[in-house]
Amino acid sequence: MKFATKAVRAGIIPDPTTGSIVPPIYQTATFTLEEIGKDKGFDYTRSSNPTRAVLEANLAALDGGEYGVSFASGMSAVDAVLRLCSAGDHIVCSDDVYGGVSRLFNQILSRYNLSFTYVDSTNPENVAQAIRPNTRLIWVETPTNPLLKVTDLEAVAAIAKAHNILLGVDSTFATPYLLRPLDWGVDIVLHSATKYLSGHNQIIGGIVITNDQPIYEQLKFMQRSVGAVSSPFDCWLTLLGVKTLPLRMERHSENGMKVAQFLENHPQVAKVIYPGLPSHPQHAIAKRQMRAFSGMISFELKGGIQAGIALMNNVKLCSLAESLGAVESMITHPASMTHAAVPQEDRLARGLSDGLVRLSVGIEDVADIIADLTHALEKV
Numbered sequence: 054m055k056f057a058t059k060a061v062r063a064g065i066i067p068d069p070t071t072g073s074i075v076p077p078i079y080q081t082a083t084f085t086l087e088e089i090g091k092d093k094g095f096d097y098t099r100s101s102n103p104t105r106a107v108l109e110a111n112l113a114a115l116d117g118g119e120y121g122v123s124f125a126s127g128m129s130a131v132d133a134v135l136r137l138c139s140a141g142d143h144i145v146c147s148d149d150v151y152g153g154v155s156r157l158f159n160q161i162l163s164r165y166n167l168s169f170t171y172v173d174s175t176n177p178e179n180v181a182q183a184i185r186p187n188t189r190l191i192w193v194e195t196p197t198n199p200l201l202k203v204t205d206l207e208a209v210a211a212i213a214k215a216h217n218i219l220l221g222v223d224s225t226f227a228t229p230y231l232l233r234p235l236d237w238g239v240d241i242v243l244h245s246a247t248k249y250l251s252g253h254n255q256i257i258g259g260i261v262i263t264n265d266q267p268i269y270e271q272l273k274f275m276q277r278s279v280g281a282v283s284s285p286f287d288c289w290l291t292l293l294g295v296k297t298l299p300l301r302m303e304r305h306s307e308n309g310m311k312v313a314q315f316l317e318n319h320p321q322v323a324k325v326i327y328p329g330l331p332s333h334p335q336h337a338i339a340k341r342q343m344r345a346f347s348g349m350i351s352f353e354l355k356g357g358i359q360a361g362i363a364l365m366n367n368v369k370l371c372s373l374a375e376s377l378g379a380v381e382s383m384i385t386h387p388a389s390m391t392h393a394a395v396p397q398e399d400r401l402a403r404g405l406s407d408g409l410v411r412l413s414v415g416i417e418d419v420a421d422i423i424a425d426l427t428h429a430l431e432k433v
C-alpha cells in the first residue's frame with residue numbers, strides 16, 4: 054500500500070458486529086470474560102483497548118514499523134522511552150530539543166541517576182565524541198523545536214550501531230509523511246500526536262513506533278504499568294485526523310515554503326530558518342532525507358523584543374498560541390511567551406534571540422497568511 058492509502062486504511066477493519074466503516078469508540082474501562090481464561094483479546098482499557106489498538110496499528114504502518122504504542126501525551130511517550138534506561142545510564146541528546154523534553158531530563162529523570170550530555174547533533178562527530186561506556190541511548194529531534202536543526206539520521210544510526218546504543222528520534226515536526234526514521238536505521242520513533250498527526254488542535258497524545266520486539270514489549274509493559282494511556286475518544290479523533298495527513302502535509306509544506314520565501318525578502322526580518330531554503334545550514338541533508346519541509350518556520354526580527362511583541366499583538370489571522378502542527382496558523386515569540394521566565398543570558402546561549410519568532414504555517418490560503426504577516430510587520 055502507498056502512504057495515502059495506508060493513512061486511510063492501514064489497521065482499519067469494519068466493525069465486526071455492525072459493519073461500521075469507522076472503527077467505533079470503545080468507551081469502556083473493562084471487558085467481560087466468557088469464562089476464566091477466555092477473553093476476546095481485551096480485559097482492561099489501561100492494558101489495551103480496541104480503538105487504541107487500531108490507532109497503534111495505523112500509525113505503526115505509516116512509519117514503516119511493526120509495533121506502535123500510544124500514550125496520553127507526547128511527553129508521557131518520551132518518558133516511557135527513557136524508562137528503557139536504568140539508573141546509572143547516560144544519554145546523548147540533541148541540544149535544541151523541545152523545552153518540555155529537556156525539563157523532563159534535567160529536572161526529573163536526572164534525580165533517578167540518569168545523566169545527559171547535550172550536543173549539536175547536526176554534526177554527527179559531536180554525537181560520537183559524547184559517547185561514554187555507560188551510554189544507553191542517543192536521543193535526536195529532527196527538525197528541532199524551535200531552531201529547526203536537521204540531523205543526518207543515517208550517519209548517527211551508524212554511530213549508534215557501532216557502539217551498540219539505542220537511537221530514538223522525535224520526528225514530530227516531520228511526521229511519517231515527510232520522514233521515515235526507521236528507514237535510515239533508527240530504532241525508536243516518537244511523535245507528539247497532538248501536532249500534525251491529529252492535526253486539528255483537538256487532542257493531546259503521543260505515539261512510539263519500533264520494529265524491535267523486545268523494545269515493544271517493554272514499552273507495552275510500561276504503558277500498562279504506568280497507565281499514561283490515550284483515551285478511546287482521543288484515539289478515535291486522532292484516527293480521523295490521520296486520514297488526511299498526506300493532504301495536509303503537502304499543503305503545510307507548500308505554504309511553508311511560500312511564507313519562508315516571503316519572510317526572507319522582508320526588510321524587517323534579519324534571518325529565516327526553514328529547512329527548505331537553500332540558506333538553511335542543513336538544507337542538503339533535509340533534501341536527502343525528507344520528502345518536503347513541513348510548515349514550521351523560525352525567523353528573527355531586526356527589532357528584537359519590542360518588534361516581537363508588536364508582531365504578536367498585530368497578527369489577526371495567525372493565532373497567538375503555543376502549539377503547532379494544526380490546520381490553523383499559529384505564532385509564538387519565545388522571549389515574551391514560552392521563555393519569558395528564562396534569563397536573557399541563558400536564552401541567548403540556547404540560540405533563542407530576542408527577536409526570534411516561531412510560526413506554524415497552517416493550511417489556510419497562503420495569500421491570506423502572507424497578507425496577515427505583511428500587515429502586522431508594518432507595525433513592528
Ligand SMILES: Cc1ncc(COP(=O)(O)O)c(C=O)c1O
Nearest residue numbers: 126127128151198225245247258
Ligand atoms: C518536538 C516535540 N516533542 C514532544 C512534545 C511534547 O508533546 P505533548 O505536548 O503532546 O506532550 C512537543 C510539544 O510541543 C514537541 O514539540
